[in-house]
Amino acid sequence: xxxxxxxxxxxxxxxxxxxxxxxxxxxxxxxxxxxxxxxxxxxxxxxxxxxxxxxxxxxxxxxxxxxxxxxxxxxxxxxxxxxxxxxxxxxxxxxxxxxxxxxxxxxxxxxxxxxxxxxxxxxxxxxxxxxxxxxxxxxxxxxxxxxxxxxxxxxxxxxxxxxxxxxxxxxxxxxxxxxxxxxxxxxxxxxxxxxxxxxxxxxxxxxxxxxxxxxxxxxxxxxxxxxxxxxxxxxxxxxxxxxxxxxxxxxxxxxxxxxxxxxxxxxxxxxxxxxxxxxxxxxxxxxxxxxxxxxxxxxxxxxxxxxxxxxxxxxxxxxxxxxxxxxxxxxxxxxxxxxxxxxxxxxxxxxxxxxxxxxxxxxxxxxxxxxxxxxxxxxxxxxxxxxxxxxxxxxxxxxxxxxxxxxxxxxxxxxxxxxxxxxxxxxxxxxxxxxxxxxxxxxxxxxxxxxxxxxxxxxxxxxxxxxxxxxxxxxxxxxxxxxxxxxxxxxxxxxxxxxxxxxxxxxxxxxxxxxxxxxxxxxxxxxxxxxxxxxxxxxxxxxxxxxxxxx
Numbered sequence: 001x002x003x004x005x006x007x008x009x010x011x012x013x014x015x016x017x018x019x020x021x022x023x024x025x026x027x028x029x030x031x032x033x034x035x036x037x038x039x040x041x042x043x044x045x046x047x048x049x050x051x052x053x054x055x056x057x058x059x060x061x062x063x064x065x066x067x068x069x070x071x072x073x074x075x076x077x078x079x080x081x082x083x084x085x086x087x088x089x090x091x092x093x094x095x096x097x098x099x100x101x102x103x104x105x106x107x108x109x110x111x112x113x114x115x116x117x118x119x120x121x122x123x124x125x126x127x128x129x130x131x132x133x134x135x136x137x138x139x140x141x142x143x144x145x146x147x148x149x150x151x152x153x154x155x156x157x158x159x160x161x162x163x164x165x166x167x168x169x170x171x172x173x174x175x176x177x178x179x180x181x182x183x184x185x186x187x188x189x190x191x192x193x194x195x196x197x198x199x200x201x202x203x204x205x206x207x208x209x210x211x212x213x214x215x216x217x218x219x220x221x222x223x224x225x226x227x228x229x230x231x232x233x234x235x236x237x238x239x240x241x242x243x244x245x246x247x248x249x250x251x252x253x254x255x256x257x258x259x260x261x262x263x264x265x266x267x268x269x270x271x272x273x274x275x276x277x278x279x280x281x282x283x284x285x286x287x288x289x290x291x292x293x294x295x296x297x298x299x300x301x302x303x304x305x306x307x308x309x310x311x312x313x314x315x316x317x318x319x320x321x322x323x324x325x326x327x328x329x330x331x332x333x334x335x336x337x338x339x340x341x342x343x344x345x346x347x348x349x350x351x352x353x354x355x356x357x358x359x360x361x362x363x364x365x366x367x368x369x370x371x372x373x374x375x376x377x378x379x380x381x382x383x384x385x386x387x388x389x390x391x392x393x394x395x396x397x398x399x400x401x402x403x404x405x406x407x408x409x410x411x412x413x414x415x416x417x418x419x420x421x422x423x424x425x426x427x428x429x430x431x432x433x434x435x436x437x438x439x440x441x442x443x444x445x446x447x448x449x450x451x452x453x454x455x456x457x458x459x460x461x462x463x464x465x466x467x468x469x470x471x472x473x474x475x476x477x478x479x480x481x482x483x484x485x486x487x488x489x490x491x492x493x494x495x496x497x498x499x500x501x502x503x504x505x506x507x508x509x510x511x512x513x514x515x516x517x518x519x520x521x522x523x524x525x526x527x528x529x530x531x532x533x534x535x536x537x538x539x540x541x542x543x544x545x546x547x548x549x550x551x
Contacts, residue, residue, distance in 0.1 A: 004343050006333070008353050008374030011325035011346040015114040018373070019344065024118045025186060025320035026341075028311055028332045030128040031111075032301060033104050068103035075109050085109055088143040092136065105136055111325065112144045116180075118323070124151075124185045124315040127176045128303070134174035145178045151185065152177040156307065157284040175311075190314050191276035192285060203271055211271040217242055217257070217264075228257065228265045242267075279310070286310070301328060308335035316341055330356035337368055350375070350392050354399035379467075382501045386439035386467065394418075394437045397465050400504040403435050415453040422460075424513035425488035431460040433512060438466045447477045451496060460484045463510050464498045474498065486513045 007014045072093065076086045089109055096102045115125060125145070129137055134153075142150065154175035164170070179185025203211040223240020225232045226248055235241055243251065251257045256268050286306045308331050312322055318340040324332035327345035333356060336343040347353055353372065360368040376382040376396065386393040395405055398418035406416040418435035434457055436450050446464060454462035461484050464470075475498060483492035493511045 004333075004337070004368075004370035005345070006327075006353060006356060006370055006372045007344070007346045008348075008350060008372065009346070010348055012111050012114065014346050014374070015111070015118060015325065019114075019118045019323070021117055022120045022123075023321060024115075024323045024344070025120055025123050026312065026316040026322045027115050027119060027123070027125040028128070028308065028322065028324050029115070029126075029326050030301065030303065030324075030328070031108060031326050033101075033129070033133045063100060064098040064103045068098075068106050071106040071110065072102075075106065081113065082143070084143040085113065085140075088140055092140075101133065101136065104133065105140060108137065109140060109144070112140065115323075115325065116144050119180050121180050122186050123180045124187070125178050125180075126154075126311050126315070127178075128173060129176070130173050131170070134176070138176055141176055141178055145180070149178050149180065149182050149185075150176070151179050151182070151187075152281045155282045156286065157282065158288040186315050186317070186320075188314055188317075190279045190310055192279055193276045194271070194274075199271065212268050213271075214258075214260075214266040215269045217267050228252070229259065233265065241265075283307075283310070303331050305331055305335050305338075308332050309339060312336055312339050312341060327356065328352055330359055334359060334363060337364060343370075350396040350399060351405065354395070354404070357399075358402075377505070379502050379505065382505070383467065390439060393439055397437050397501060397504070398435060400501075401435070401463070401465070401499065401510055403433070403463075406434075415449055416457070420510075420512075422513055423488075424486045428487065432457065433461045433463060433510065434459045435463045435465060438464065438468075440467070442466055442468045442470055442474065444471070444474050444477060447474050447496065447498070451481055454481075454496065460495075461493060461510065461512055462496045464496075465501070465504070466498065467501050469500060469502075470498045489513050 005018075007018065072089060075081050075089050078086075089106060092105050093102050119125060127137060127141060138150075138153070152175075154177060156173045156175060157171055158173060159171060179187075199211065203213045205211055218235055218239040219242050220238065221240050222238055223235055225234045226241045226243075226245055227233075228248065229252065233241075241248065248257065251267065257265050258268065260266055286304055288304065312332070312335050316322060316339075319342065321342045321344065322332060322336040323344040323346075324330075325346045327333055327347050329352065330345060333343050333345040337360065345356060347356070353375065357372070360370065376385050382393065382397075385396060394417055398405060401420070403418035403420045406419050415436060416434050417437045420433040420435075421430050422433070423430055434450075434453055436446065436453070438446055446466075447470075450462045450464050453459070462481075464478070478496040478498050479494065481494075481496040484495045485492050491513070493513065497510055499508060499510065
């Protein structure tokens with residue numbers, strides 16, 4: 001694959017239609033499961049409250065219904081599906097019944113099979129979940145990828161949790177790590193820098209001020225005797241000397257091996273030559289994104305970039321292809337772009353696709369080269385989307401002009417489908433643009449209604465986005481509303497504007513003050529750093545080199 005691609009659509013359909021066999025090096029997925037929560041509130045309102053704009057496509061995904069029944073039948077009756085997968089689903093249904101969890105597992109099974117198909121033989125997959133479903137997903141992953149290819153059950157300690165009077169606080173997520181072929185999966189050991197307390201307690205300075213410590217010269221596994229300072233020394237039972245005789249002689253000549261009071265060899269290790277603590281399968285050094293974090297975008301299940309950078313660094317190299325089939329706000333995509341990997345992102349909502357595009361542009365500017373597949377590119381495409389899913393059409397249309405969905409609630413916000421916010425004077429009040437989207441037949445009443453909304457909300461500008469071409473009377477009525485006079489730019493902009501989908505597809509945009517001061521419609525992602533991420537408390541992550549005895 002030569003380019004980065006962001007797909008809009010159902011990931012099962014996208015995988016089957018677009019992603020070829022054995023073309024992906026690493027898969028990371030964080031499939032949502034919680035029947036009592038929507039995972040689709042992408043934005044906070046401008047005043048800091050949470051938006052209630054939600055993506056209806058996911059609201060009832062995890063319910064046992066006809067769709068779940070059809071997915072179950074497809075897996076359990078198909079001759080193309082491995083028998084273990086069919087047996088696993090049948091067992092789940094017997095044990096769990098026609099439950100939300102069974103529906104979730106029926107949804108996951110065909111997608112995991114497709115991910116197994118697209119992974120290279122040296123590829124890896126990381127499935128991120130919580131303890132609610134991790135044990136069931138582990139069994140399903142064993143059925144799809146083979147229990148022998150299970151490599152790790154990583155515990156990510158998130159720190160933040162709500163105290164519960166009836167049980168221990170929930171502070172961790174689970175990440176299931178599988179290779180396509182045990183022992184052949186791409187993996188580079190990750191390490192983190194030593195804490196100051198560890199350095200103070202384990203190291204001391206030599207006469208030149210260089211920090212060092214003594215380390216064991218033995219390793220597990222029986223081995224032969226070696227010569228140290230003219231004496232043949234046998235290793236302890238069940239161990240062997242770490243180096244060949246040639247390297248032992250070299251280290252002695254360099255003054256890197258000394259004898260303890262008991263006559264046992266020990267090696268001098270200098271801090272500046274050491275790679276750091278190896279990172280195991282409990283990750284307690286990457287905190288959850290808090291409310292003050294610069295990378296926080298308001299997406300409820302957003303994961304820290306450091307978490308994805310660790311996974312991508314460990315199981316891929318520059319130029320490899322990383323795939324996230326549930327990419328949400330796109331953290332895996334951002335991490336892959338920063339680490340110079342190729343990437344594929346898939347999401348079922350135009351709202352998420354819009355957010356990811358903004359995030360890529362904020363972080364990398366024009367350096368982020370990618371294409372989007374599945375979005376309407378013509379008027380017939382837009383008409384089809386409007387007929388199939390009015391909500392998706394509305395969010396896509398708003399995204400064309402950089403707006404985001406407005407909170408949908410009765411009362412004050414009635415008549416507003418989207419908003420944009422801008423600042424056009426230093427230290428001045430944030431101004432808003434309100435949007436109304438109409439896919440059906442137009443009437444002059446829509447212009448009058450929008451005028452009333454603009455007045456009610458004290459908005460700077462109102463925009464009507466429509467599929468049909470407006471009449472001359474409607475355009476005249478919009479023009480009669482007058483202008484917004486920008487104090488920062490000393491320029492007038494039409495207060496009521498009408499944009500057709502055809503015009504938006506041709507590149508026309510709302511006339512409004514440029515973002516000299518701030519366009520605060522979306523919370524901006526931090527600009528990508530040109531130097532490697534400063535680890536701070538995370539520790540510097542470095543690549544492991546094999547211990548060959550060379551120094």
